[in-house]
Structure formats: C-alpha cells, structure tokens
Amino acid sequence: MRQLSQQKLIVFTSIFLVVFDNYAFFSKTLKVYPFSLGNIGFLLSLVVVLTSLIVFLFALVSSKYTTKPIIIIVLLISSFTSYFMNSYHVVINDEMIRNIIQTNLNESMDLLSVKLVLYFLFLGALPSYIVYRTNIQYKGFKNEMWSKIKVMGISLLLILVCIFLFSKHYTSFFREHKPLRYSTNPIYWVYSTGVYLHQSFNSGPVIIKPIGTDAKIIETDSNEKHKELVIMVVGEAARADHFSLNGYQRETNPLLKKEDIINFPNMYSCGTSTAESVPCMFSVFDKADYSYKKSISTENVLDVLNHTGEVDILWRDNNSDSKGVALRVPYEDYKIPKNNSICENGECRDEGMLIGLDQYIAKHKGKDILIILHQMGNHGPAYYKRYPKEFEKFIPVCKTNELGECSKKEITNAYDNAILYTDYFLSKVIKLLKKYDNSYNTAMIYMSDHGESLGEHGVYLHGLPYFMAPEAQTHIASLMWFGKNMKKEINIDKIKSRKNKKYSQDNLFHSLLGIFEVKTDIYKQKEDIFHE
Numbered sequence: 001m002r003q004l005s006q007q008k009l010i011v012f013t014s015i016f017l018v019v020f021d022n023y024a025f026f027s028k029t030l031k032v033y034p035f036s037l038g039n040i041g042f043l044l045s046l047v048v049v050l051t052s053l054i055v056f057l058f059a060l061v062s063s064k065y066t067t068k069p070i071i072i073i074v075l076l077i078s079s080f081t082s083y084f085m086n087s088y089h090v091v092i093n094d095e096m097i098r099n100i101i102q103t104n105l106n107e108s109m110d111l112l113s114v115k116l117v118l119y120f121l122f123l124g125a126l127p128s129y130i131v132y133r134t135n136i137q138y139k140g141f142k143n144e145m146w147s148k149i150k151v152m153g154i155s156l157l158l159i160l161v162c163i164f165l166f167s168k169h170y171t172s173f174f175r176e177h178k179p180l181r182y183s184t185n186p187i188y189w190v191y192s193t194g195v196y197l198h199q200s201f202n203s204g205p206v207i208i209k210p211i212g213t214d215a216k217i218i219e220t221d222s223n224e225k226h227k228e229l230v231i232m233v234v235g236e237a238a239r240a241d242h243f244s245l246n247g248y249q250r251e252t253n254p255l256l257k258k259e260d261i262i263n264f265p266n267m268y269s270c271g272t273s274t275a276e277s278v279p280c281m282f283s284v285f286d287k288a289d290y291s292y293k294k295s296i297s298t299e300n301v302l303d304v305l306n307h308t309g310e311v312d313i314l315w316r317d318n319n320s321d322s323k324g325v326a327l328r329v330p331y332e333d334y335k336i337p338k339n340n341s342i343c344e345n346g347e348c349r350d351e352g353m354l355i356g357l358d359q360y361i362a363k364h365k366g367k368d369i370l371i372i373l374h375q376m377g378n379h380g381p382a383y384y385k386r387y388p389k390e391f392e393k394f395i396p397v398c399k400t401n402e403l404g405e406c407s408k409k410e411i412t413n414a415y416d417n418a419i420l421y422t423d424y425f426l427s428k429v430i431k432l433l434k435k436y437d438n439s440y441n442t443a444m445i446y447m448s449d450h451g452e453s454l455g456e457h458g459v460y461l462h463g464l465p466y467f468m469a470p471e472a473q474t475h476i477a478s479l480m481w482f483g484k485n486m487k488k489e490i491n492i493d494k495i496k497s498r499k500n501k502k503y504s505q506d507n508l509f510h511s512l513l514g515i516f517e518v519k520t521d522i523y524k525q526k527e528d529i530f531h532e
Helices: 006-020 023-032 040-060 067-088 094-101 105-110 114-133 141-165 167-176 178-183 187-201 221-225 274-281 292-296 301-307 350-354 357-363 408-434 492-497 505-515
Strands: 003-005 135-137 227-235 261-263 311-317 331-333 368-374 440-448 478-482
Touching (some): 006 040, 040 067, 067 187, 227 505, 261 492, 274 292, 301 368, 350 368, 408 440, 408 478
Parallel strands (some): 227 440
Antiparallel strands (some): 261 478
C-alpha cells in the first residue's frame, strides 16, 4: 500500500467521515439554512469547520501506536451511528448509549438488516481495512510533534476564520439550533460516550442511600381482613394515541373496554427510553430532579415497601431487564423458554409471565403482595414479532426491521396488532385477579415506559432527548382496574373525576405507597393518584 504521513491519513479520514457519515447532519441543517445565495458560504464553512474539528481531535490523540487503532474504531462505530441516524432519525446521546449497552442479544438481532450490513461494510470495514494496510511514514519524535502542532494549529485557525466570517450564522446556529449538533458524526457520539463513561465509572463506589426506613403499613379494620394483591404491568413503547380507550379510531382495546377500568388519557413519561423511564418511574425523584447517578445510588419504592416487612414483591421480566430497579427484590427472567413456556421462534410471549402466579400467591398467603410484570409489549422496530399470528387483525403489516422500506400504513398496522395483544394480555391479568377478588384487595396498574415514533416527520422508534422529543414518545398509555374489595379502600368516584387530569410517572412512587397504605415521611399524599 502507498505510504502516507500520519497527518495526511488523519486529514483524509476526516474528509471521508464528513462526506459519507454526516448525511443526517447536513440534511437537517439544510432544512434550517436552505441552499441559497445567502447561505452557501455558511454551508461550505460548516464542511470546513466539521472537518477541521475532526482533524484536530484525531491529531490530539495521535501517536505511532494510537493513530490507526483510534481511526479504525471511529470508522467502525461511525458506520453504525450513521445507519441509525439516517434510518430512524435517532440521536446517539449518553442515554441512548446506556440503552444500547443494556439491550440484550435478542433485541439487538431485531435491528440487524441488509442495509445495516452494507453501511458497516462500505462505511466501516472497507475504509478500516485501507487504513490498516496503509504504511504510515513516521519522521521521528520531534518532527512528528512539530507536524502535529502545525496540523492542530491550522485546524483551529480554519475554525476561527470560518466562525468570524459567518458570525451571524454561527450565532443562530449555536444559540437557536442546538439539536443540529446532535447529528454530527463522530463528534457527538464521542462526546456522549465520554459523558456516559463519566457517569458510570467515574463516580466512585456506588453506595445505596436508604430511604423510607420508617415505612409501615397502617392497620385498619378492612385491611386486617383482606391483604393487598396488586399487579403492576410495565408496558413497552405504548403510545396513548393508539389506544382506542383514548379515542383512537381503530378498535385496539376490545377486551379492556368491557372491563370496569379507569383509563388515564393524559399520562406522560419521565424519559424516552426504557433505561431512563423505568428507573425514573420507580424513583423517589421527579423528572426535574432525576438523574442516572441518583437512581443507582438511592433506594426506590420497592425498597420502601420492603422496609415495611409486610409486602412480598416479585419482578418478572420479558424485556431486557429491570434497569436496576429490582436488584434487591426477587427477580425472574421470562425472556427464556426455561422459565416462559409460551415461546415461538425465539420470541417469548408476555402472557407466559402469568403462568405459576397462582402458586406464588398461595405460597405468600397472609402477606400483601406486589407483582411487577415487565412486558416486551411494542418493542420496535420488529413490531410484527411482538404478537401471535392470531392477533394480526390489521393488514398488511411491515415484516422487516427496516422501517424506511415500509409504508406508514404497514408500520402502523404491525404496531397496532401489538397493542391488540397487550389488550389481551391485560385482560388476562384482570381475569387472574378476579379469582382472588373475595380474599384480597385486588388491583392492576398498567403504565407504559415511554411512547414511540412511527415515522411522523421521518422519525422512528424512541430515545430522542426529552426537550426535542415529539409527544408520540412521551404521551403514554396508562390505566387501572380495581377489585370489589379494593374499591372499598379507595374513593373510586374521586379517581374517576380526576382521570383526565395530566399525570406523569412521577406519581407512581407515592401511588404505590398509597395503595398499600404505607406510612412514611417521604410519602407525599398530593402526588398519590389514589388519595390526593
């Protein structure tokens, strides 16, 4: 292969990344700054600035032993990020990186496609192979250092000149159009990786702060007679506006509408990804005060219920995992056929989590019981895999994970069929609880973790930063069902009168304490949906 200096390899690689891996960035930028005589200079300067910035960063970490490995890693990862940004219009921020790392193998396989392989081969593997085979001509330590300083200096100078010449444009670019920078590849994913690593590994040993250690059940005449049996269903990617209970034109809740449920049409998530929303909804912190660091270092509502010594808790999971929520309570993995007897073609069904619950309840007789069922639900992009064939009511369906290859109707049909299966699953949960209606105060609480984009404005899936996420990703489905004895414990009429009020996952912590009649200093009655 031809010999190149270290600096030339860095420059060529940077140009390649800007030209081939930044379609998402430039396409979004052109929507804000259309290609016109007044913008052409600024748009060309953006190419120079982005290239110069990548050159500067590569040069900063370059050396005889690091240049090739770093360039190859960046090329390979950037090919993946380019695919996901172009195909699904997602943002690769620190929360998305956490979500990716916490995703299991089966979920990852749902994202595998021919298009992804082509991106990897032509934007990642092939240029990486060329870099690997290139002979780098080193000129000695002093000369290399001098060349490195010159390259970094010229890069900075070019950046400053461009910003100075087009200062008016750059002022609006930095102040008013911050989301555009989230699509710069590899700049933003490298930055986000640093943020994620800092949050995860640079915080010292995690020491769990106890909360609600004073928690105790308030004994009344009625709850001495009947213990609580509550099943909390954590949904997956179920947006509110695709539930017919919320006025959706399609009948996606034919079974739930027959039940005496209370539907909450204005429920909102505290995050746009499972890795953020699930820990947040069980956390004592509200959305404004929540952070990943706080969630991993502070007990959650399950711990508070445990402190009472009177509530037995079980978490069953048919999703990736509990995202740290169930680390200190009994946990059962229902993504595998070993535990879940209702599996087909590698997909274990949510209803399999109900098998064996009768035996669990019998073993824990005389105690309050909370069972959490974490659904696979509407996990995308392979919505067509999320339900048995008999629930394929809406056709034709998108039967690929490359959503851009399907029509909006096909995507929506597959998604709605998965909602239809959730309707069936929740009706089975209610049916199970009805068997214990005479011996327990029974209730079901359903709350999705986040919503989902189905191609509106070219956006798919979820995970956008909250401030820029469409309502489809934050407005979630949520409902509750109460048995006859539980209806005596809480004021059903008042709950129904407030059902249209705007609620959020912030209310769950205090509502779970309220439904179990837990007294503790951290309980806030005004946040409790049942007793506010």
